[in-house]
Amino acid sequence: MNLTGPIDQEALQRKLADLRAEHRDLDDAITALAEQPSLNLIQIQRMKKRKLALKDQIAKIENLLIPDIIA
Template identity: 50%
Template structure:
């Protein structure tokens, strides 16, 4: 894989930070809704699916920014 240009690295780093925050916020929202008992199962399932998609993107960004180093 080719090394990232500095501008790309910064842009991806900002996206990574944003996605991590969204993931944490969504986790808190899911927890709050589940505890309250006010949310229906469909809503919780949609939120969990969105959280999983965010996690997948986070992993993808981390791999781009922190490539595996074979020792």
């Protein structure tokens, strides 16, 4: 993502939607794995770490899309 040039609002909106969908999918997958009798804790831990990284990316894009308001 090029932050030095003009921001492509549509591209950011698409990226944001993709990240949110992946975040939701990971949440569902983590829930499903946790309900299985043979827990794979390492896989769940990796998925949770990826989910946190997605959350950070979502927050960064949301900050780019929301204009700064000077009070």
